[in-house]
Amino acid sequence: MRHAPSLPHRLLAVLALACGTATAAAPTELELQSQALTRAAESVLGLRATAVEDARSINTLGRERQGSGVVIGRDGLVLTIGYLILEAEQVLLITDDERELPARVVGYDVATGFGLVQALTPLKLEPAPLGDAAVVFPDEPLMVVSGGEDGAVSMARLASRRAFSGYWEYHIEGALFTTPARRDHPGAGLFNPRGELVGIGSLIVNDAAGPGRPRLPGNMFVSIDLLKPILAELRERGTSARSQRAWIGLNCVELEGHLRVVRVSDDSPADVAGLQPGDTIVRIDGREVAELEQFYKTLWSGAAAEREVTLDIQRDGTAQTLKVQSVDRAKTLRRAQGI
Numbered sequence: 001m002r003h004a005p006s007l008p009h010r011l012l013a014v015l016a017l018a019c020g021t022a023t024a025a026a027p028t029e030l031e032l033q034s035q036a037l038t039r040a041a042e043s044v045l046g047l048r049a050t051a052v053e054d055a056r057s058i059n060t061l062g063r064e065r066q067g068s069g070v071v072i073g074r075d076g077l078v079l080t081i082g083y084l085i086l087e088a089e090q091v092l093l094i095t096d097d098e099r100e101l102p103a104r105v106v107g108y109d110v111a112t113g114f115g116l117v118q119a120l121t122p123l124k125l126e127p128a129p130l131g132d133a134a135v136v137f138p139d140e141p142l143m144v145v146s147g148g149e150d151g152a153v154s155m156a157r158l159a160s161r162r163a164f165s166g167y168w169e170y171h172i173e174g175a176l177f178t179t180p181a182r183r184d185h186p187g188a189g190l191f192n193p194r195g196e197l198v199g200i201g202s203l204i205v206n207d208a209a210g211p212g213r214p215r216l217p218g219n220m221f222v223s224i225d226l227l228k229p230i231l232a233e234l235r236e237r238g239t240s241a242r243s244q245r246a247w248i249g250l251n252c253v254e255l256e257g258h259l260r261v262v263r264v265s266d267d268s269p270a271d272v273a274g275l276q277p278g279d280t281i282v283r284i285d286g287r288e289v290a291e292l293e294q295f296y297k298t299l300w301s302g303a304a305a306e307r308e309v310t311l312d313i314q315r316d317g318t319a320q321t322l323k324v325q326s327v328d329r330a331k332t333l334r335r336a337q338g339i
Helices: 007-019 027-042 231-237 269-273 292-300
Strands: 044-051 064-071 077-081 088-094 100-108 114-119 142-145 153-166 170-179 189-191 197-205 218-223 250-255 258-264 280-284 308-315 318-325
Touching: 027 044, 027 142, 027 189, 044 077, 064 197, 077 197, 088 114, 100 231, 114 231, 153 218, 153 292, 170 197, 170 292, 250 292, 258 269, 269 318, 280 292
Parallel strands: none
Antiparallel strands: 044 064, 044 088, 064 077, 077 114, 088 100, 100 114, 142 153, 142 189, 153 170, 170 218, 189 197, 197 218, 250 258, 258 280, 280 308, 308 318
16 A cells, blocks of 8 residues: 555655755654645545447557546546546546545546546545646655555656647647656656645656757656646536647657658548558648647647648658548547446
8 A cells, every 4th residue: 555654754754855954944844744745645546447348549548547646626526647538438546445436537638638537436535736837846856646556656856847749649838747757657646845736647758858868767747737727617518628629640750850650540530531651741731840849739720620631741752732631539539328
């Protein structure tokens, strides 16, 4: 189990070592800090989800997904990373004593990557307060907490803060990159020294320090600052307005100054239009693109999610122009019967 009786003392010692304040700070201040971090750690649960049988995401994520979630509401609202609950038909929350509690999906936000679930039985856990990710600084000690029977607590530091573009038509601002790397990162909570939630775990990366810097394994956390403006909307509608945008079903990477297609989703608009792995995207809607961020922002700049997109590509040294009919990503997702 994660929270042995000695946890507050271990957190206190690690925090004091990281801050260099073991002798400078008053014991009462450290005790209060330790109590806040302990409460934060106790707000993290394990999460297990099973996707519907015909879910398209099974090809990349598997049908059974396991990670963590953080309680953020007194009514049992739990925040996690969205891909864990994508197209889920069953969600279970796992406590430290290995109890499995049923939950339902409340929302999945394409734009940020956040997921929300609601416990269907009382959790009796204090929700984690939401912090300010924009003011986390590199030397500030942070705490990463994963949940469930194999949950763990460890210290981390901020390696960089920057925009992040994923190969799966995903881009966010202000992502937090931490080190050392944790492999139990999906849905894990990132907390500041005051026990406030500042990020939700998404990925393991090799460039936590940033492009052009020495290789540094770490994790990418989605900033909690992206949740605050849309939380009410997510609870009410299950998604945000910014998530209603064009999707064509491509996985691309930046390679030697070009955008290279590495995967095309089956039956996606890109697949129907004839895009193939190995194609190089030169222009989208007449605009030259060489970076994922440029590509995505141009794709999403149209007013409608469903529209015609023009792609100029290079295939085996030959220039081609393809017309792609984009769709609203949410409309392609499978749902459990009755939802």
